[in-house]
Structure formats: C-alpha cells, structure tokens
Amino acid sequence: MENQQVNSGNPRVDIEYRRKKSTEEMRYHIISFSMMIFLTFIAFAAVGFKGVTKSFTPPFILLLAIVQVIFQLYYFMHMKHKGHEAPSMFIFSGALVGFIIILTFTTIIWW
CATH class of the missing domain: 1.10.287 (Helix Hairpins)
Structure with missing residues (x-):
C-alpha cells in the first residue's frame, strides 16, 4: 500500500x-x-x-x-491511495445513479 x-x-x-x-x-x-x-x-x-x-x-x-x-x-x-477501491466504487456508482435520475426527470419534464 x-x-x-x-x-x-x-x-x-x-x-x-x-x-x-x-x-x-x-x-x-x-x-x-x-x-x-x-x-x-x-x-x-x-x-x-x-x-x-x-x-x-x-x-x-x-x-x-x-x-x-x-x-x-x-x-x-x-x-x-491503494485500498480505497470499494469506497471509490460506491461513491462513483452513487454519483452515476444521481446523474441518471436527474437526467431522467429532466427529460420527462422537457419532452
């Protein structure tokens, strides 16, 4: 490490x-x-x-x-630092889910 x-x-x-x-x-x-x-x-x-x-x-x-x-x-x-792969995965997957939710509601409202 x-x-x-x-x-x-x-x-x-x-x-x-x-x-x-x-x-x-x-x-x-x-x-x-x-x-x-x-x-x-x-x-x-x-x-x-x-x-x-x-x-x-x-x-x-x-x-x-x-x-x-x-x-x-x-x-x-x-x-x-090494050894932080699991927290990184959870943070970035949470950010991805949040982005997808925002994109989904934005497209529902605008189109």
Missing part, C-alpha cells in the same frame, strides 16, 4: 520515511486547496463580470464545481 509504514528495523530511517511522505502529502493538499480557492474566485468572477452571458454562467459554475469535487475526493478523501 502507498500509505503503509515501512519497517526497516532502523527507527531513524522509518521516521525519515514517514516525515518525507507527510511532507509530500501536505504539499499536495496545499496545492489542491490553492487550486480550489482559485476556481472559486473564477466562479465569482464569472457571476460578477457583466460581459458573460446568463446562459453560460450556470454550466460553467457546475463544471468548476465538478472539478472541485474531484479534487476533494482525490486528495482530501485520499481516494488516490
């Missing part, structure tokens, strides 16, 4: 390995958080900017929201 502790028998090496992995994880969290804040500012700018049409803004904001959800699942909920 990626987040499994290495046990070399040397406590100093084990601590250094964990410290290196923790630093790497923290770097990914900070980069991901910064990207999500940047995407939020873009969404606010799209709403506040008068040159953007009203038909463009809602799909654009939904696209930014989907990107942020992917960032949160992948980095903050540790879905990138």
Whole structure:
C-alpha cells in the first residue's frame, strides 16, 4: 500500500520515511486547496463580470464545481491511495445513479 509504514528495523530511517511522505502529502493538499480557492474566485468572477452571458454562467459554475469535487475526493478523501477501491466504487456508482435520475426527470419534464 502507498500509505503503509515501512519497517526497516532502523527507527531513524522509518521516521525519515514517514516525515518525507507527510511532507509530500501536505504539499499536495496545499496545492489542491490553492487550486480550489482559485476556481472559486473564477466562479465569482464569472457571476460578477457583466460581459458573460446568463446562459453560460450556470454550466460553467457546475463544471468548476465538478472539478472541485474531484479534487476533494482525490486528495482530501485520499481516494488516490491503494485500498480505497470499494469506497471509490460506491461513491462513483452513487454519483452515476444521481446523474441518471436527474437526467431522467429532466427529460420527462422537457419532452
């Protein structure tokens, strides 16, 4: 497993390995958080900017929201680590069922 502790028998090496992995994880969290804040500012700018049409803004904001959800699942909920296949399957299958339900009711109402 990626987040499994290495046990070399040397406590100093084990601590250094964990410290290196923790630093790497923290770097990914900070980069991901910064990207999500940047995407939020873009969404606010799209709403506040008068040159953007009203038909463009809602799909654009939904696209930014989907990107942020992917960032949160992948980095903050540790879905990138091995051993998280079952929770990933349930989350993505639930999202698929939700999308199908929304699509179904949308087509029933519009057509």
